[in-house]
Every structure is written in C-alpha cells, then in structure tokens.
Amino acid sequence: MTPETGDLPRVPPVLRAAAWALVAVAVLLPVVLLGVHQRVLAGALDVRYFASYEYDAQGNETRTVSPDVDFWDRWSVLSGAAPADRALLAAAAACVVLAGLHLTTGVRWPLPRACRWAGAGAAALSALSAAAVVVVDLVAVQLPEGEGAYFPSSSSFLDVAPVLAAMATALVFSAVAGVVLLRPALPPAAAAEQDPGPAAEPLAEPAAEPLSEPDVEPAAEPPAEPLPGSAAGSPAGTPAGSGEVPPFPRPSAEDYAHYRRPQP
Numbered sequence: 001m002t003p004e005t006g007d008l009p010r011v012p013p014v015l016r017a018a019a020w021a022l023v024a025v026a027v028l029l030p031v032v033l034l035g036v037h038q039r040v041l042a043g044a045l046d047v048r049y050f051a052s053y054e055y056d057a058q059g060n061e062t063r064t065v066s067p068d069v070d071f072w073d074r075w076s077v078l079s080g081a082a083p084a085d086r087a088l089l090a091a092a093a094a095c096v097v098l099a100g101l102h103l104t105t106g107v108r109w110p111l112p113r114a115c116r117w118a119g120a121g122a123a124a125l126s127a128l129s130a131a132a133v134v135v136v137d138l139v140a141v142q143l144p145e146g147e148g149a150y151f152p153s154s155s156s157f158l159d160v161a162p163v164l165a166a167m168a169t170a171l172v173f174s175a176v177a178g179v180v181l182l183r184p185a186l187p188p189a190a191a192a193e194q195d196p197g198p199a200a201e202p203l204a205e206p207a208a209e210p211l212s213e214p215d216v217e218p219a220a221e222p223p224a225e226p227l228p229g230s231a232a233g234s235p236a237g238t239p240a241g242s243g244e245v246p247p248f249p250r251p252s253a254e255d256y257a258h259y260r261r262p263q264p
Contacts, residue, residue: 011109019101019115026094026122030129033087040082041074049077072140084133085166088126092170095123095177102181116181123178130170137164 011019043065050073051063078084098119102111137160251259 011105011111015101015105015109016112016115019098019111019119022094022098022101023115023118023122026091026098026119026126029087029091029094030122030125033082033084034129036082037078037084040078041071043069043074045077045081046074072143075136075140079163083163084129085163085170088130088133088170089166091122091126092130092173092177095119095126095181096173099123099177099180102183120178120181123174123181127171127174127178130167130174134164134167134171137167 046065046069047063050069051065054062054064056062098115102116102119105111141160
C-alpha cells in the first residue's frame with residue numbers, strides 16, 4: 001500500500017498489457033478449437049474427406065458424400081486438421097505463465113481482479129476441453145477394428161499416447177493455474193505481517209551511576225529556640241532539635257485563686 005493514500009499500487013502498463021494478452025491467448029485458443037470441432041463433427045468437411053467423385057459425359061464433376069460417415073470418421077479428421085493437443089497445451093501454458101506473474105508480482109503490483117478471473121475462467125475452459133479430449137481418445141482406443149477410421153496404424157496406443165500425455169499435462173496445468181489465480185494478492189502490509197523478519201533487540205540503556213556522597217560531614221543544626229513561657233533548656237535526656245515541646249507550666253493554687261476573685 002502507498003503510505004500517502006493507503007491504496008494498492010497500480011500495475012505498470014506494460015505488465016497489464018502482457019497479462020491481458022496472456023488471458024486472450026488462453027481464452028481464444030480453446031474457444032476457436034471448440035468452434036472448429038463443432039463444425040467438423042457437424043459435417044463441414046465431409047465433402048472434402050468422405051466424398052466420391054464422378055464425371056459425366058461433358059466432364060462435369062459430381063461429389064457424393066457417403067452416408068456411412070460417423071462420429072469417429074469425422075474425429076479422425078480433427079486429429080490431423082485441428083490437433084487439440086497443441087491448442088489446449090498452449091492455452092494451459094498461457095494460464096501457467098499468468099499464474100506465475102500473479103505469484104511473483106502480486107505483492108508489489110497486484111494484477112487486476114478482472115484479469116485474474118478471466119485467466120481462471122480460461123484455465124477452467126482449457127481443463128474441461130482437455131478432459132473431454134482425453135475421454136474421447138480413451139473411448140477410441142477401445143473401439144474394435146473396422147468401426148472407424150480413427151487409427152489407421154497397427155498400434156492404436158502409439159497413435160493416441162502422445163495426445164493423451166499432452167491433454168493430461170494441459171489438464172493438470174490448467175487446474176493448478178486456476179487455483180493460483182483465484183487466490184487474492186496480498187498487499188505489502190499484510191505480506192510483511194505474515195513474514196516478519198528477525199526483530200532487532202533494543203539496545204539496553206546504560207544504568208546511571210549513583211552520585212558519590214561528599215566526604216564533608218553536614219553541619220549540626222542549631223538548637224531550636226524555646227517557646228515563650230517554656231523552660232530555658234530542654235529537659236534532661238532530650239536531644240536538642242528533637243522536635244519535642246516541653247509541657248506548658250500550670251499556675252499555682254494562689255495564682256488561680258487570685259484570677260478567680262471578683263473584680264470591683
């Protein structure tokens with residue numbers, strides 16, 4: 001976070017453009033591949049790959065599509081015309097690179113939320129497409145001979161093994177990239193709190209040395225002056241300046257009787 005505003009730092013324009021380019025690659029490749037697959041499986045290339053050519057007397061060409069073309073025949077065209085392993089593996093690689101950018105630059109320059117969600121969606125799309133291709137290839141391996149033109153060679157496993165390996169890699173990469181992209185980027189303050197460095201021990205302040213007492217003895221305090229009407233000196237055994245007050249003298253009986261006489 002910036003100390004002035006407290007907001008997350010803005011992503012540099014170059015990094016933002018690179019991230020969106022990776023998102024576009026990761027999204028467009030599976031979408032284009034699915035569109036091509038849908039068109040081919042619907043029969044868009046039947047005339048080119050499964051048609052018989054006839055010529056009339058004038059030399060005009062007539063193409064007739066065989067009615068026996070099935071799903072597996074059209075899938076065999078896709079394996080050569082639009083290989084799914086390359087497209088989905090490239091899309092998964094783009095998602096992995098985007099996830100790497102999110103991990104390495106998330107603390108300093110967090111990627112926009114829309115970019116991360118789009119990348120996670122592209123990873124999910126690549127994973128689902130790769131899973132579908134793996135399922136279809138595994139079913140194709142179990143087909144008996146003569147039910148389709150999918151594997152013309154003698155070893156169906158050798159034909160399908162590279163595709164299965166690429167699709168499995170794309171599936172794992174897409175799943176990992178999607179999980180990473182859905183994790184929010186930590187701001188710098190939170191990252192510092194989660195990974196605190198070794199705290200420096202505070203320096204101990206030196207203790208103040210006690211002041212040395214002077215060697216000169218303090219002067220004795222002067223004796224307290226006696227209160228008016230009190231004895232001239234302190235009673236015996238009482239130190240001078242102890243703070244004790246001698247008892248006040250009481251009048252004698254004659255003086256008390258004199259003051260009690262009625263006045264004329």
